[in-house]
Amino acid sequence: SQQGEEDPQALSIQEGENATMNCSYKTSINNLQWYRQNSGRGLVHLILIRSNEREKHSGRLRVTLDTSKKSSSLLITASRAADTASYFCATEINNDMRFGAGTRLTVKP
């Protein structure tokens, strides 16, 4: 069963704009991860944030985690057409990882 829920379900922006995706979950977690999936392909790990961390950066990616609200956000800055993909959050607890429904991001050139 799914744990996380992302919003929005779909997001369309212009190249150069920032994209923000949110993920909410229901139970306590060890860590939360974000993955990217190009259409018809497998998922690629983007970034992991542990339950005792509040923010992490990796290149143009910024992830925040608020355990009190059980939510996380993924920010992609200065988006590019190549960022077009689906983005999933995944929550992990005791070797059990569950994926959210995903946000489909379209970046228009």
Added chain:
Amino acid sequence: GAVVSQHPSWVICKSGTSVKIECRSLDFQATTMFWYRQFPKQSLMLMATSNEGSKATYEQGVEKDKFLINHASLTLSTLTVTSAHPEDSSFYICSASSSPGRTLEKLFFGSGTQLSVL
């Protein structure tokens, strides 16, 4: 980074036949492998978790006699869809973890298999 190879990428089969999908970790030993099913524009639905040398743990609602999983070595897991029917048509993805212990820190995914049952 670690590579997981999944074959075939796509398969078309007749109703009633069985299809085997392979998932290999190419440059690391996968203590645990996962099999997912994904419908168009939807999330990944975990089907089963397999640990090398032991029986797979299936999620509720997944028929273990229908979806046979074998994890015979630390680098190979297979999913066999037995007596496939059109409703089994879907995108199947495997993933592997190399991290022992209680926490999954990163999963490496295969490229997926699109199964179409006629």
